[in-house]
Amino acid sequence: METYDAAIVGAGHNGLVCAALLAKAGRSVIVFERAAWIGGAAVSRTDVWPGYTLSAASYVCSLLDPWLVEALALRERGLEYYRKDPYAFTPLPDGRSLLLGSDPAANAREIAAFDARDVAGFEAYGACTDRLGRALFDSFSDAQPDFDAFDAPTQAHLRGSAADLVERYVRTPVLQAELVNDGLIGTNLGPRDPGTGYVLAHHLAGRVLGVQGAWAFVRGGMGSVSAAIADAARSYGAKIVADAAVARIASVNGRAVGLELEDGRTVRARTIASNAHPRTTFLELLDSGALDPAFRAKVEGWRSNGPSLKLNVALGELPNFSARPGTTPQPHHRATIHVAPSIDYLQRAYQEGRDCGASSEPLIECFLQTPTDPSLAPAGKHILAIFAQYFPYDRADGWSAAQREDAADRIVAILGRLAPNLPNAVEARMVLAAPDLEAQFGLVGGHIFHGVLLPGQIYGERFATRTPLDGLYLCGSGAHPGGCVSGFPGKRAAFAIDADLAARAAAA
Ligand SMILES: Cc1cc2nc3c(=O)[nH]c(=O)nc-3n(C[C@H](O)[C@H](O)[C@H](O)COP(=O)(O)OP(=O)(O)OC[C@H]3O[C@@H](n4cnc5c(N)ncnc54)[C@H](O)[C@@H]3O)c2cc1C
Numbered sequence: 001m002e003t004y005d006a007a008i009v010g011a012g013h014n015g016l017v018c019a020a021l022l023a024k025a026g027r028s029v030i031v032f033e034r035a036a037w038i039g040g041a042a043v044s045r046t047d048v049w050p051g052y053t054l055s056a057a058s059y060v061c062s063l064l065d066p067w068l069v070e071a072l073a074l075r076e077r078g079l080e081y082y083r084k085d086p087y088a089f090t091p092l093p094d095g096r097s098l099l100l101g102s103d104p105a106a107n108a109r110e111i112a113a114f115d116a117r118d119v120a121g122f123e124a125y126g127a128c129t130d131r132l133g134r135a136l137f138d139s140f141s142d143a144q145p146d147f148d149a150f151d152a153p154t155q156a157h158l159r160g161s162a163a164d165l166v167e168r169y170v171r172t173p174v175l176q177a178e179l180v181n182d183g184l185i186g187t188n189l190g191p192r193d194p195g196t197g198y199v200l201a202h203h204l205a206g207r208v209l210g211v212q213g214a215w216a217f218v219r220g221g222m223g224s225v226s227a228a229i230a231d232a233a234r235s236y237g238a239k240i241v242a243d244a245a246v247a248r249i250a251s252v253n254g255r256a257v258g259l260e261l262e263d264g265r266t267v268r269a270r271t272i273a274s275n276a277h278p279r280t281t282f283l284e285l286l287d288s289g290a291l292d293p294a295f296r297a298k299v300e301g302w303r304s305n306g307p308s309l310k311l312n313v314a315l316g317e318l319p320n321f322s323a324r325p326g327t328t329p330q331p332h333h334r335a336t337i338h339v340a341p342s343i344d345y346l347q348r349a350y351q352e353g354r355d356c357g358a359s360s361e362p363l364i365e366c367f368l369q370t371p372t373d374p375s376l377a378p379a380g381k382h383i384l385a386i387f388a389q390y391f392p393y394d395r396a397d398g399w400s401a402a403q404r405e406d407a408a409d410r411i412v413a414i415l416g417r418l419a420p421n422l423p424n425a426v427e428a429r430m431v432l433a434a435p436d437l438e439a440q441f442g443l444v445g446g447h448i449f450h451g452v453l454l455p456g457q458i459y460g461e462r463f464a465t466r467t468p469l470d471g472l473y474l475c476g477s478g479a480h481p482g483g484c485v486s487g488f489p490g491k492r493a494a495f496a497i498d499a500d501l502a503a504r505a506a507a508a
Pocket of ligand 1: 035275482483
């Protein structure tokens with residue numbers, strides 16, 4: 001039986017990055033993926049509604065490491081993205097709205113319509129978040145992630161609340177809400193809670209298309225990222241096997257030595273990298289005696305209950321917003337659409353989710369990718385990707401089919417207050433509450449990032465690439481720097497594995 005240099009559990013985009021870089025370095029690699037598709041949460045599904053290509057989970061891209069794009073020649077392999085510009089739109093019930101994009105003069109006009117004093121504050125806020133985002137991004141490849149290496153003001157922003165950061169610079173409620181939103185994604189906390197400053201900066205760390213903090217749509221949906229990385233991996237000789245769930249990571253004398261699949265197949269490998277959630281990796285796939293009790297306790301205590309709900313909707317026509325009428329594509333149809341008019345709205349949304357198990361006036365951000373890439377839907381049709389909070393995984397009364405439908409009805413009704421044609425334009429919908437994200441994507445607790453991204457679970461306190469079991473590595477979002485479609489955890493694991501294999505060979 002062949003012994004691979006590396007066997008990888010899971011073909012999420014990070015597992016694929018790890019495979020591609022190792023194979024490019026001349027290592028023999030095999031990847032096993034439980035699902036029928038590859039890419040994990042970075043997927044474009046064509047099997048949900050005829051004629052539609054759905055970014056069923058993640059939907060926009062910013063943090064993907066530009067180094068990887070070059071090293072794996074991803075553009076040559078079909079990866080194409082276009083900047084989301086304008087990037088944020090909030091229609092208000094009174095007919096006003098706020099639209100922000102890359103043009104400073106247009107932003108100044110939009111903001112001045114609410115409060116001219118905020119024009120300068122918004123610029124200063126942008127300079128501050130650029131600095132924070134840059135500092136984070138530059139640390140994502142550090143061999144030893146060290147939060148304390150940030151200077152004191154940076155640490156204070158990251159440990160503080162998103163609301164504190166935003167309110168320091170601007171006073172207009174709708175502008176504050178639009179900016180604070182990024183600090184709440186995937187986080188079961190309110191905007192005034194400490195640590196949401198880190199989440200905000202994490203979402204502004206990317207530099208897609210060379211622009212700090214910019215976000216982009218990927219042509220063909222998020223699965224195009226995974227497809228390009230998989231193409232690179234295969235071209236360098238890696239094998240990728242879908243529909244192949246790993247049941248066990250085999251270890252002998254304190255070293256990982258191979259994999260056992262659910263269908264009974266086995267494979268031997270010098271190293272194992274797991275793209276699966278840390279709890280799956282350490283509590284389900286490893287024998288219970290393979291870890292020391294302290295490490296096991298860390299895994300058991302890992303906070304990974306998510307508050308997010310994804311609602312994918314097929315529309316017969318574009319939303320006709322009362323604030324900016326029309327159903328032909330306009331700039332605001334290309335932006336992230338928010339509904340929150342103020343930070344207080346978002347705080348109430350969080351508190352209601354926490355106290356009642358579901359928010360009746362939730363955080364909602366939506367994207368229409370079809371005005372930019374019409375190939376994703378049949379002619380004249382559209383896809384609205386809706387990301388909503390707060391709908392906690394562990395709601396006290398559980399998650400029934402009726403509760404999922406209620407949440408979806410509520411979200412559509414709220415959007416209908418701003419775009420009255422929307423409810424009747426809905427032709428199909430797919431509701432993914434946190435338990436569905438767990439069941440379909442293996443995201444334990446439904447957490448979109450393999451565990452919350454807050455102080456206590458970031459940098460040196462996130463899981464390290466090298467695990468306590470010799471030869472076992474974590475190559476997914478449970479490792480530094482955590483979630484989003486970035487490729488960093490996969491890259492870090494590939495470098496560690498390649499170096500350790502070389503050291504082992506030299507010592508032999
Ligand atoms: C609804 C939603 C919206 C999001 N929106 C965005 C966004 O717009 N932009 C962004 O950057 N990020 C977004 N994210 C986060 C981002 O998608 C994830 O952080 C990222 O895709 C995780 O990648 P990964 O490779 O680390 O892990 P995953 O994508 O989770 O991949 C892990 C893989 O391991 C497989 N696996 C697990 N167990 C086994 C086993 N026993 N055997 C074999 N295979 C196994 C799984 O099936 C899966 O394919 C979103 C996530 C969700 C869920």
